[in-house]
Amino acid sequence: NILTSINDENSSFMDFRLEQNYPNPFNSGTKITWQSPISGHILVRVFNILGTEVIKLVDEVKPSGTYEVEFDGSNLSSGVYFYQLVTQNLIQTKKMILLK
Numbered sequence: 001n002i003l004t005s006i007n008d009e010n011s012s013f014m015d016f017r018l019e020q021n022y023p024n025p026f027n028s029g030t031k032i033t034w035q036s037p038i039s040g041h042i043l044v045r046v047f048n049i050l051g052t053e054v055i056k057l058v059d060e061v062k063p064s065g066t067y068e069v070e071f072d073g074s075n076l077s078s079g080v081y082f083y084q085l086v087t088q089n090l091i092q093t094k095k096m097i098l099l100k
Contacts, residue, residue, distance in 0.1 A: 015035065015037035016034070016035065016036055016037065016085070016087060016090050016092065017034060017035040018032075018033075018034045018083075018085040018092040018093075018094055019032070019033040019034065019035075020094060020096075021033075021071070021083065021094065021096045024096050024097060025096075025097035025098065025099045026073065026096065026097070026098060026099070027098075027099060027100060028072065028073055028074040028100075029070055029071065029072050029073065029074070030070075030071050030073070030096060031068050031069070031070055031071070032044065032057065032068065032069050032070075032071055032083055033066065033067065033068045034066070034067055034085050035065070035066045035067075036062060036064050036065060036066075036067070036087070037064055038064050039061065039062065039063040039064050040061065040062070040087055040088050041060070041061050041062075041087065041088060042058050042059075042060065042061070042062045042067075042085070042086075042087060043056070043058060043059050043084075043085070043086040043087075044056070044057040044058040044059075044069060044083065044084065044085055044086075045057065045083070045084050045086070046071060046081055046082070046083045046084075047081065047082045047083075047084065048076075048079070048081055048082075049079055049080050049081070049082075054076060054081070055071070057069045057071060057083075071083070071096075073098045076098060077098075077100075078098050078099055078100045079097075079098060080095060080096075080097055080098075081095070081096050081097075081098060082094065082095055082096070083096060
């Protein structure tokens with residue numbers, strides 16, 4: 001028997017990608033980019049170091065594609081923040097640093 005293909009039903013979740021924000025560290029504004037291989041509900045949130053949500057950047061159904069959202073941290077204190085991408089079956093979180 002010769003293996004001719006592999007069917008990985010979870011491979012589409014591997015294609016979800018949350019990029020590191022740019023620039024990082026940032027002064028007041030930074031861009032958050034993600035890629036979604038399938039359409040569905042997308043939630044992008046920012047949390048402070050204590051885990052408190054400071055803003056919800058995206059909360060809607062999106063078709064597959066690459067997306068970018070600007071985060072304005074000008075009204076926040078300097079420090080470490082976390083941004084999170086939530087889909088139906090996946091959660092990804094990354095760290096960013098706000099310096100003023």
